Amino acid sequence: xxxxxxxxxxxxxxxxxxxxxxxxxxxxxxxxxxxxxxxxxxxxxxxxxxxxxxxxxxxxxxxxxxxxxxxxxxxxxxxxxxxxxxxxxxx
Amino acid sequence: xxxxxxxxxxxxxxxxxxxxxxxxxxxxxxxxxxxxxxxxxxxxxxxxxxxxxxxxxxxxxxxxxxxxxxxxxxxxxxxxxxxxxxxxxxxxxxxxxxxxxxxxxxxxxxxxxxxxxxxxxxxxxxxxxxxxxxxxxxxxxxxxxxxxxxxxxxxxxxxxxxxxxxxxxxxxxxxxxxxxxxxxxxxxxxxxxxxxxxxxxxxxxxxxxxxxxxxxxxxxxxxxxxxxxxxxxxxxxxxxxxxxxxxxxxxxxxxxxxxxxxxxxxxxxxxxxxxxxxxxxxxxxxxxxxxxxxxxxxxxxxxxxxxxxxxxxxxxxxxxxxxxxxxxxxxxxxxxxxxxxxxxxxxxxxxxxxxxxxxxxxxxxxxxxxxxxxxxxxxxxxxxxxxxxxxxxxxxxxxxxxxxxxxxxxxxxxxxxxxxxxxxxxxxxxxxxxxx
Numbered sequence: 001x002x003x004x005x006x007x008x009x010x011x012x013x014x015x016x017x018x019x020x021x022x023x024x025x026x027x028x029x030x031x032x033x034x035x036x037x038x039x040x041x042x043x044x045x046x047x048x049x050x051x052x053x054x055x056x057x058x059x060x061x062x063x064x065x066x067x068x069x070x071x072x073x074x075x076x077x078x079x080x081x082x083x084x085x086x087x088x089x090x091x
Numbered sequence: 092x093x094x095x096x097x098x099x100x101x102x103x104x105x106x107x108x109x110x111x112x113x114x115x116x117x118x119x120x121x122x123x124x125x126x127x128x129x130x131x132x133x134x135x136x137x138x139x140x141x142x143x144x145x146x147x148x149x150x151x152x153x154x155x156x157x158x159x160x161x162x163x164x165x166x167x168x169x170x171x172x173x174x175x176x177x178x179x180x181x182x183x184x185x186x187x188x189x190x191x192x193x194x195x196x197x198x199x200x201x202x203x204x205x206x207x208x209x210x211x212x213x214x215x216x217x218x219x220x221x222x223x224x225x226x227x228x229x230x231x232x233x234x235x236x237x238x239x240x241x242x243x244x245x246x247x248x249x250x251x252x253x254x255x256x257x258x259x260x261x262x263x264x265x266x267x268x269x270x271x272x273x274x275x276x277x278x279x280x281x282x283x284x285x286x287x288x289x290x291x292x293x294x295x296x297x298x299x300x301x302x303x304x305x306x307x308x309x310x311x312x313x314x315x316x317x318x319x320x321x322x323x324x325x326x327x328x329x330x331x332x333x334x335x336x337x338x339x340x341x342x343x344x345x346x347x348x349x350x351x352x353x354x355x356x357x358x359x360x361x362x363x364x365x366x367x368x369x370x371x372x373x374x375x376x377x378x379x380x381x382x383x384x385x386x387x388x389x390x391x392x393x394x395x396x397x398x399x400x401x402x403x404x405x406x407x408x409x410x411x412x413x414x415x416x417x418x419x420x421x422x423x424x425x426x427x428x429x430x431x432x433x434x435x436x437x438x439x440x441x442x443x444x445x446x447x448x449x450x451x452x453x454x455x456x457x458x459x460x461x462x463x464x465x466x467x468x469x470x471x472x473x474x475x476x477x478x479x480x481x482x483x484x485x486x487x488x489x490x491x492x493x494x495x496x497x498x499x500x501x502x503x504x505x506x507x508x509x510x511x512x513x514x515x516x517x518x519x520x521x522x523x524x525x526x527x
Contacts, residue, residue, distance in 0.1 A: 004187035005293045011194025012289030018201035019282030026272050026279070034270065036360070077360070 034077040048074040114246075118237050121296045122246060125230045126253025128193050128288065132223055134261045135200065135281060137368050140350035141266055141361055142274035149274075152209045158480025161347040164213045169220030170468035173228060174315075177461035180229035181312070189233070190292040192225025194285050201282030204275040228461040235448060235456055236299040241388075243448065247441040248384035255376035266365015302456070318455050322462075328450045330516035331399070332463050335443055338406050338509025339467040342436055344475030344502045345413065352417070352499060355492040357425075367429075375430060379405070379438015387442050398449060399517035402442040406510030409435030413503040417496050436506060446513065450520065475502060 031047025032039045041049050041057050051073060054064045067075050139146075139161055147157050180188050199218040206212045231247075238246040265277040302310050313321075322328045353359045353367065383401055390397035412435060415428035444460060451459020479498040487494035 004184065004191060008187065008190040008194050008289045008293050011191060011198055012285040012287075015194060015197035015201055015282045016284070016286035018198060019204075019279045019285075022201060022204045022279035022282070023276060026276050028271055029273050033273075034360070 035075075035080045036077075038075065038080045048076045049080070050074055114238065114242065117297060118246075119249070121237055121299075122234065122250045123253050124288070124292055124296055125189070125233065126250040127257055128189065128226055128292070129230065129250060130254030130257025130261070131193075131281065131284075131288075132196075132226065132254075134258055134265065135219070135223075136346060137258065137262050137350070138265055138277055138281065140347050141262070141364050141368065142269055142277065143348075143351045144354045145269070145274045145361070146212070150206075150209050150212060152212075154480040154483045155477075156209050158347075158477045160209070160212050160216050162344075162474070162476035162480075164216035165220045165223075166343075166468045167220065168217045169224045170465055172221045173224040173461060173465050173468065176225050177228040177232070177458065178315075180232055181458065184298045185229040185233045186292060186296050186298045188225055188229045190289050192222055192229075193292065194289045196222025196226070197282050197285035197289075200278055204278035204282070228464055231444060231448075231460050233299060235460075236301055244384040244388055244442060244445045247444055248380040251380040251441050252377050255374065255380070258376065259374065262368050263362075263366040266361045266363075266368070269365070270360060270362045313455055313458070315458070318458055318462075321452060321455070322459070325450065325452075325521075326519035327516045327521070328452075328459070330512045330519065331446055331450050332466055334403070334509040334512030334516065335447055335463050336467040336470040336509070337512065338436075338439075338443075338506045339471030340475040341410070341413070341471075341503050341506035341509070342440075343471045344479050345499050347476040348479050348495060348499055352495045356495055375433030376437050379434035379436075380441045382434075383438045383442045384445075387445075395520070396517035398442070398446050399520070400514050402439040402446060403510040403512075403514030405435045405439035405442070406513070407507045409439070410503055410507035410510070413506070414500060417500045417503065439510075443513070446516075450516065478502065 030045045032042035032045040034047060035042055035049065038049060041053055041059070043053050043056070049064075051061065051064060054075065055061055064075060067079050069079055070076075143157055143161070146152070147154075152160075176188065176192075196219060199215055199222055203212070203215045203219070206215055230250075234246050234250060235243065261281075265280060268280060269277045322332075349368070350364050353364045354361075359367065383405060387398055387401040390401065409432055412428045412431040416425050416432050419425045419428065447460050447463045448456035451463075479495070479502060482498035482501070483494045487497050490497065
């Protein structure tokens with residue numbers, strides 16, 4: 001086997017080993033990360049924002065009512081992502 | 092003119108192409124693998140765009156720094172390394188260069204998952220540029236010799252189809268991986284397939300015979316200086332070269348910022364962006380490339396100038412649809428425009444690459460394409476994404492998240508200018524530079 005093939009195979013193996021090593025040591029992100037820029041508001045990191053958490057950071061409770069489109073009492077990831085979307089806009 | 096006499100007419104080259112150069116299982120397998128590797132490159136570019144926001148937040152980087160990482164960081168060494176690697180590909184096995192380059196590229200991709208600061212991101216992006224430079228020009232040169240000139244567009248389009256399948260399969264899935272496990276995971280995932288793909292390229296793809304003259308003699312090697320003397324006397328080459336590069340500014344810059352645009356302005360999640368990018372970029376590449384190649388070949392039977400006009404018209408129309416995608420607010424308006432933009436701008440690439448090789452002249456088609464890619468990288472990829480980042484942080488700063496709309500719209504107009512230059516090149520083409 002020539003030098004070019006050996007080099008290519010060694011690089012390929014090293015790459016795969018590195019990729020697998022990285023994947024093995026990864027953990028799923030906390031649920032709060034799915035809230036995007038609102039993640040810091042989710043103090044208990046349960047992936048949704050309660051009215052208490054919302055007002056604790058000094059935010060307007062009327063804004064929460066507007067965001068809570070399914071009236072669950074929580075801002076969920078899908079609602080957080082839509083929070084700045086203009087009326088009649090995307091999705 | 093001495094330079095004219097040195098350039099062998101291309102029609103006899105097409106006629107002298109041996110039968111084995113037509114599509115067969117071996118050629119299709121090579122096109123598949125080359126397309127898969129190119130697909131991984133496209134996925135990588137889309138992946139950085141997809142992860143731009145979370146990487147920026149985690150590394151505490153500014154828009155300008157992220158623009159450097161996506162623009163100069165990647166394309167500076169990509170452009171510099173491209174020419175010597177293309178020259179190596181002219182002398183040694185292109186297959187081996189592609190295989191080694193992909194192994195290196197994948198290794199750096201895995202290293203990107205380890206970066207903890209902006210400097211690390213910049214260094215890995217620069218190394219990634221070297222890895223990708225070893226693939227694009229040598230792969231195009233291989234496709235050039237795998238088939239006869241009259242099948243070149245179809246072969247390039249077929250390769251794009253295979254890459255589109257990879258994009259469709261990978262990007263939406265990687266968006267979900269990034270959503271659940273973070274952006275690092277998506278880079279690790281892309282590093283894994285190298286142990287399989289590199290041996291496949293090195294052991295199952297045969298290095299094709301190089302282009303020959305009409306009487307079966309090897310084409311004399313032409314130095315870069317002599318090549319430039321020929322090219323600078325060819326208005327067709329210069330117009331196509333600059334049209335290719337100028338339109339590349341739009342493709343590269345707006346492609347790099349597409350993920351950030353969808354996240355900031357359209358407020359989509361990584362999963363939604365990945366799905367959307369997979370849905371649009373994959374089928375758009377597929378349909379646009381096939382339609383563009385088929386239409387070009389069909390119309391060029393009656394008038395060879397359609398080889399210039401089809402990609403030129405696609406770029407001009409793509410600019411119009413991109414304006415709609417960027418500036419319109421209703422979902423039912425910007426979404427179809429986004430899909431159409433992908434089909435027109437990305438779909439024009441196979442025909443653009445073919446016309447670049449056409450106007451380069453016999454024996455210089457691969458070198459000409461490598462030079463066009465170099466100029467494109469320097470002008471488009473080096474400046475484009477950076478300009479958008481700088482415009483966001485300066486003249487459009489007061490617009491907040493909406494700044495991207497206007498920065499990208501300004502850059503989008505360059506695709507129409509590039510398309511016009513390429514269309515103009517048709518009027519200056521001569522029999523000596525025509526092929527296929």
